[in-house]
Amino acid sequence: MQPHALTAAEAASLIRDRRLSAEELTRSCLDRIAAREALIRAWLFLDPDLALRRAREADKRQAAGLPLGPLHGLPLGVKDVIDTADMPTTQNSAIYAGAQIGRDAACVAVARAAGALILGKTDTVEFAAGGRKALTRNPFNPAHTPGGSSSGSGAAVGDFMVPLGFGTQTAGSHIRPASFNNLYALKPSWSLVSREGLRMSAISLDTLGWFGRSVADLALVAAAFRLPGLGAHGLGAHGLGAGPAPGVRSLRVGLCRSPVWERIEPAGAAALETAARRLEAAGAIVEPLELPAPFAGLTAARDVIARHEGSAAFLPEYLAAHALLAPDIRARVELRETFDAAGLLAAYALADACRPAFDALFGPRLDVVLTPAAPGEAPEGLHTTGDWIFNGMWTLLHVPCLAIPCIRGPRGLPVGIQLVGPRLGDARLLAIAEACAPVIDAEPGWARATLLS
Amino acid sequence: MQPHALTAAEAASLIRDRRLSAEELTRSCLDRIAAREALIRAWLFLDPDLALRRAREADKRQAAGLPLGPLHGLPLGVKDVIDTADMPTTQNSAIYAGAQIGRDAACVAVARAAGALILGKTDTVEFAAGGRKALTRNPFNPAHTPGGSSSGSGAAVGDFMVPLGFGTQTAGSHIRPASFNNLYALKPSWSLVSREGLRMSAISLDTLGWFGRSVADLALVAAAFRLPGLGAHGLGAHGLGAGPAPGVRSLRVGLCRSPVWERIEPAGAAALETAARRLEAAGAIVEPLELPAPFAGLTAARDVIARHEGSAAFLPEYLAAHALLAPDIRARVELRETFDAAGLLAAYALADACRPAFDALFGPRLDVVLTPAAPGEAPEGLHTTGDWIFNGMWTLLHVPCLAIPCIRGPRGLPVGIQLVGPRLGDARLLAIAEACAPVIDAEPGWARATLLS
Numbered sequence: 001m002q003p004h005a006l007t008a009a010e011a012a013s014l015i016r017d018r019r020l021s022a023e024e025l026t027r028s029c030l031d032r033i034a035a036r037e038a039l040i041r042a043w044l045f046l047d048p049d050l051a052l053r054r055a056r057e058a059d060k061r062q063a064a065g066l067p068l069g070p071l072h073g074l075p076l077g078v079k080d081v082i083d084t085a086d087m088p089t090t091q092n093s094a095i096y097a098g099a100q101i102g103r104d105a106a107c108v109a110v111a112r113a114a115g116a117l118i119l120g121k122t123d124t125v126e127f128a129a130g131g132r133k134a135l136t137r138n139p140f141n142p143a144h145t146p147g148g149s150s151s152g153s154g155a156a157v158g159d160f161m162v163p164l165g166f167g168t169q170t171a172g173s174h175i176r177p178a179s180f181n182n183l184y185a186l187k188p189s190w191s192l193v194s195r196e197g198l199r200m201s202a203i204s205l206d207t208l209g210w211f212g213r214s215v216a217d218l219a220l221v222a223a224a225f226r227l228p229g230l231g232a233h234g235l236g237a238h239g240l241g242a243g244p245a246p247g248v249r250s251l252r253v254g255l256c257r258s259p260v261w262e263r264i265e266p267a268g269a270a271a272l273e274t275a276a277r278r279l280e281a282a283g284a285i286v287e288p289l290e291l292p293a294p295f296a297g298l299t300a301a302r303d304v305i306a307r308h309e310g311s312a313a314f315l316p317e318y319l320a321a322h323a324l325l326a327p328d329i330r331a332r333v334e335l336r337e338t339f340d341a342a343g344l345l346a347a348y349a350l351a352d353a354c355r356p357a358f359d360a361l362f363g364p365r366l367d368v369v370l371t372p373a374a375p376g377e378a379p380e381g382l383h384t385t386g387d388w389i390f391n392g393m394w395t396l397l398h399v400p401c402l403a404i405p406c407i408r409g410p411r412g413l414p415v416g417i418q419l420v421g422p423r424l425g426d427a428r429l430l431a432i433a434e435a436c437a438p439v440i441d442a443e444p445g446w447a448r449a450t451l452l453s
Numbered sequence: 454m455q456p457h458a459l460t461a462a463e464a465a466s467l468i469r470d471r472r473l474s475a476e477e478l479t480r481s482c483l484d485r486i487a488a489r490e491a492l493i494r495a496w497l498f499l500d501p502d503l504a505l506r507r508a509r510e511a512d513k514r515q516a517a518g519l520p521l522g523p524l525h526g527l528p529l530g531v532k533d534v535i536d537t538a539d540m541p542t543t544q545n546s547a548i549y550a551g552a553q554i555g556r557d558a559a560c561v562a563v564a565r566a567a568g569a570l571i572l573g574k575t576d577t578v579e580f581a582a583g584g585r586k587a588l589t590r591n592p593f594n595p596a597h598t599p600g601g602s603s604s605g606s607g608a609a610v611g612d613f614m615v616p617l618g619f620g621t622q623t624a625g626s627h628i629r630p631a632s633f634n635n636l637y638a639l640k641p642s643w644s645l646v647s648r649e650g651l652r653m654s655a656i657s658l659d660t661l662g663w664f665g666r667s668v669a670d671l672a673l674v675a676a677a678f679r680l681p682g683l684g685a686h687g688l689g690a691h692g693l694g695a696g697p698a699p700g701v702r703s704l705r706v707g708l709c710r711s712p713v714w715e716r717i718e719p720a721g722a723a724a725l726e727t728a729a730r731r732l733e734a735a736g737a738i739v740e741p742l743e744l745p746a747p748f749a750g751l752t753a754a755r756d757v758i759a760r761h762e763g764s765a766a767f768l769p770e771y772l773a774a775h776a777l778l779a780p781d782i783r784a785r786v787e788l789r790e791t792f793d794a795a796g797l798l799a800a801y802a803l804a805d806a807c808r809p810a811f812d813a814l815f816g817p818r819l820d821v822v823l824t825p826a827a828p829g830e831a832p833e834g835l836h837t838t839g840d841w842i843f844n845g846m847w848t849l850l851h852v853p854c855l856a857i858p859c860i861r862g863p864r865g866l867p868v869g870i871q872l873v874g875p876r877l878g879d880a881r882l883l884a885i886a887e888a889c890a891p892v893i894d895a896e897p898g899w900a901r902a903t904l905l906s
Contacts, residue, residue: 100555106653109769194765196653200559203644203656226768228792312647315679316562339681341877345812352805359798424794 003028005452008074008163009216015062015073022062022073025163026055026117029075033161039142041135042156044080045087046120051075054117070223072115077156077165080121081128081149081199082208084108087118091199092126092134094324095317105197107166107208107225114224119162122152125385128168129201129310131326133382138180139451140413144378147177148385150209154181157211160451164221165211170201170306172374172391174209175418178403180378180386182414182447184437185211186218188426190398193225202309204348205302205395215434218402222430229427245431246367248282248439254289254361256371256420259296263389265376267409272372275406275417275440279370282439289361289369295354298393301347305396308344311335351396358397359422368432369420377409394418400426402433405441414447456481458905461527461616462669468515468526475515475526478616479508479570482528486614492595494588495609497533498540499573504528507570523676525568530609530618533574534581534602534652535661537561540571544652545579545587548774558650560619560661560678567677572615575605578838581621582654582763584779586835591633592904593866597831600630601838603662607634610664613904617674618664623654623759625827625844627662628871631856633831633839635867635900637890638664639671641879643851646678655762657801658755658848668887671855675883682880698884699820701735701892707742707814709824709873712749716842718829720862725825728859728870728893732823735892742814742822748807751846754800758849761797764788804849811850812875821885822873830862847871853879855886858894867900 003011003025014020030048037043058073083089083105090096108118123134125148134151138144139159146155150167157165158181167174169187178185187209195208210221223230255276257264264272276286310332317325318333361369372390379386394401400423405416417440421429438444456464456478467473483501490496511526536542536558543549561571576587578601587604591597592612599608603620610618611634620627622640631638640662648661663674676683708729710717717725729739763785770778771786814822825843832839847854853876858869870893874882891897 096556102553102555103549104769106766106769109773113769113772191656191762192765194653194768195656196766200647200649203648225765226789228789228794309644312645312678313559313649315647316557316559316566319566320562336679336681339877341681345809345876349809352808355805356798356802423798424792 002452004032005160005448006163007213007217008220009214011163012072012074012220016068022055022058022117023052025073026051026075026119029119029162036159036161040137040139040155040159042122042152042159042161044090044092044121044123044152047087050086051117051119058115058117069114070220071111074116074164075119075162076111076116077119077122077153077162078108079128079150079153079165079167080124081168082108082166083197084118084121087121089121092124092132095321103197106194107198110224116164122156122165124152125149126326127199127201127314127329128170128173130328133385135382137382138378138413140182141411144380144413145180145382145385147180147378149173150177151385153211154178154183157181157213158183160448163213164217167209167211168198169207169209169391169395170205171302171395172388175391175401175403176374176386176388178211179373179414179416182405182416183211183403184214184218184405185209185403186222186430187395187401188222188227189400189424192227192424192426200313202306202313204309205306207395215430215437219430219434222426227426228424230430246435248279248284248435251279251284251432251435252365252367253279253284253286254366254369255286256289256291256369258371258390258393259291260299260389263375263387264372267376267415268372268374271406271415271417272370275370278439278442279436286370289366292357294350295393297350298354298396299389301350302392302396304343304347307332307335308339311339355397355423358399362422362425368429371418371420373403373416373418377411377413377415394420398423400429402429404433404437408446455905457485458613458901459616460666460670461673462667464616465525465527465673469521475508475511475570476505478526479504479528479572482572482615489612489614493590493592493608493612495575495605495612495614497543497545497574497576497605500540503539504570504572511568511570522567523673524564527569527617528572528615529564529569530572530575530606530615531561532581532603532606532618532620533577534621535561535619536650537571537574540574542574545577545585547777548770556650559647560651563677569617569677575609575618577605578602579779580652580654580767580782581623581626583781586838588835590835591831591866593635594864597833597866598633598835598838600633600831602626603630604838606664607631607636610634610666611636616666617670620662620664621651622660622662622844622848623658624755624848625841628844628854628856629827629839629841631664632826632867632869635858635869636664636856637667637671637858638662638856639675639883640854641675641680642853642877645680645877645879653766655759655766657762658759660848668883668890672883672887675879680879681877683883699888701732701737701888704732704737704885704888705818705820706732706737706739707819707822708739709742709744709822711824711843711846712744713752713842716828716840717825720829720868721825721827724859724868724870725823728823731892731895732889739823742819745810747803748846750803751807751849752842754803755845755849757796757800760785760788761792764792808850808876811852815875815878821882824871824873826856826869826871830864830866830868847873851876853882855882857886857890861899
């Protein structure tokens with residue numbers, strides 16, 4: 001197998017054992033990009049020479065016997081709304097074309113300190129908020145969207161160009177592209193990972209996330225961020241800090257069709273039912289989970305919060321570069337003229353009430369929630385990035401969400417599901433997902449066979 | 454009167470009437486700084502030539518008949534935890550000595566778009582969080598602290614070096630220095646003003662604020678940020694959008710000694726009682742306000758949230774520059790090893806419960822809350838920045854807080870109070886403060902007479 005086709009955890013293990021060098025892995029990723037980028041358009045910035053130099057530095061570090069972080073030698077794609085000291089950060093906005101920000105975002109600094117190699121910047125919806133779409137295409141069918149706004153990172157990891165990617169989610173910008181690109185993804189609990197240096201769109205919603213090709217990949221990155229309860233190398237040799245790893249047998253799974261089930265498509269419904277059936281067949285106890293009535297208001301509350309907080313976030317560009325700002329983002333700022341303080345406070349209050357109510361569902365009767373990651377397959381066309389309707393409420397709840405690939409839909413495109421845990425229960429969610437993933441993702445070789453044949 | 458001694462609103466009015474130029478005002482500020490900076494040490498970066506060039510550009514803009522923003526021609530000091538594209542942003546950390554960030558923070562971009570002239574960067578506690586203190590001294594007695602962490606901005610505006618300054622508050626870093634430096638200050642409602650590009654320390658607490666020398670000054674900046682309900686030029690000719698301006702007569706004032714009253718000093722108690730007595734004498738209805746019992750837990754909850762969110766915020770520096778990070782900030786990151794998820798969620802839940810309960814106090818029976826801005830006068834020595842005990846709970850409540858000077862304490866140092874309103878009620882709080890300020894701040898000429906004699 002070509003190195004670029006490995007999962008991050010597989011590559012990390014080979015590098016540690018000196019059976020693969022960071023340079024070889026990086027070169028393999030660059031070769032894949034060279035072969036596919038004209039079609040996929042995942043990258044806004046890529047400097048192969050810089051990437052190879054960094055990779056050789058990583059190899060020298062290892063050769064010198066220096067301590068190695070959990071992401072040592074692993075290339076990482078960074079969504080271009082996230083600052084990098086050594087590469088431009090354009091936010092896919094004409095206002096910031098070529099902008100050089102002389103400091104890494106917190107997540108980039110942590111990833112580098114953990115040994116990751118920042119391979120380049122990936123395409124995104126303008127400010128991850130609206131306006132310009134990414135030019136990126138879905139690796140499984142270039143006539144379809146890879147999802148958004150984390151379009152480039154999703155497609156790059158999905159197309160085996162890079163083993164890991166950073167995305168962000170304010171509504172459904174991270175978990176939805178994971179589903180569309182056959183990926184594993186974690187959106188951790190809000191506040192658990194610093195989002196400094198990641199473009200602010202709505203302060204109480206924006207959350208960093210990461211893509212990989214296995215739960216172990218996600219856990220490696222989680223270890224770099226020192227998510228509470230994880231060992232120093234994620235779920236690997238060091239294991240979870242919090243007791244024995246859960247298994248699928250007797251796992252209590254809440255099957256949550258969610259308050260927006262009427263927006264599901266046949267392929268999304270099939271993915272959810274398939275995942276449930278597979279878990280049951282493996283011994284899990286899957287029971288329908290009906291959320292309390294107030295949860296039906298969360299999607300609308302999220303929208304109110306996103307628009308009102310956005311009226312503060314985009315004021316600078318509105319004032320300083322009005323003509324270069326997308327009309328729908330301008331409209332968000334103009335909301336300040338009819339600012340609905342009572343409506344915003346009501347939206348905050350609903351979220352404040354639902355968050356602990358959701359957390360309280362977990363315990364002896366519920367281990368994890370299984371719910372759609374997207375309505376169905378990736379839609380056709382690049383004029384859309386698909387619908388975040390099955391993601392928004394979870395973002396507002398601040399809970400950890402973990403995407404797992406599941407089936408192929410009628411058009412041959414992947415459809416995943418997501419597992420959701422209580423706030424700050426990220427480490428346990430990773431452990432549960434590690435147990436569930438081989439059951440839910442029953443044909444793991446499919447994407448490699450399809451894209452790398 | 455020298456131009457540097459004017460309030461921002463006075464200077465703005467003279468500039469608009471072409472009786473003062475931005476260059477004259479800037480030159481006057483620079484002269485004041487030249488005379489006093491060796492003693493006060495407010496500035497970490499100042500480029501007089503750059504400042505004068507910007508001022509001349511502003512004058513040319515006016516001469517050309519171009520539209521002028523509400524802050525046109527007004528020099529502004531920026532706390533050095535806030536990014537500026539054209540000046541270093543060091544965060545008073547050895548890690549970021551000389552760091553050039555190629556993009557303005559949102560608040561700086563908004564201020565520039567509104568016509569403000571960024572005069573320089575002001576000293577701060579390291580990351581506005583801990584570790585290194587500012588070198589800044591109190592203008593009224595250089596043996597005393599100006600407060601912190603917004604030390605430099607507080608002292609610079611207090612010493613008549615610059616009419617306006619940006620500070621930040623995570624516990625009491627903005628309102629406390631206002632009290633210590635005889636200033637007016639607004640900490641707006643959380644989420645109403647973008648804090649992007651302002652060093653993150655605790656995501657759900659950090660709030661931008663601004664200093665001035667009158668309520669009209671604060672309203673000018675509020676207008677630049679388009680705070681909902683304000684006219685285009687704050688409280689000036691265009692007035693408030695939301696009905697008739699309130700007067701002091703019949704104003705319902707809740708005198709809140711706060712759940713931490715045992716920490717008050719005689720001078721702080723005298724300021725609160727003096728403000729209450731003056732308001733009553735002017736016709737206000739001042740009645741004691743006892744907060745519900747759960748509010749007593751807010752100060753401890755704020756501390757739990759600040760430490761746990763800080764464990765994410767400072768992870769990058771902890772990993773990448775361990776030796777250069779202050780030990781107390783390192784300790785905050787090490788909290789990740791004993792992360793108390795239940796304690797953090799309980800702290801969030803308490804805040805979530807108290808916020809709407811506080812908002813609900815307002816209405817026909819209560820217009821505004823009067824409460825201490827600091828325990829008393831600024832303490833002696835630069836090893837301390839004073840105590841934020843009378844500020845932390847309001848920061849956690851996300852409510853707007855407005856500081857007003859009130860008395861001089863036994864050591865001759867100023868002591869202010871703060872007015873507090875419900876969340877998102879910033880415009881009305883400004884209008885109430887406009888009415889109350891001449892009553893509470895009964896000797897407004899004192900500081901000028903003392904410092905500029």
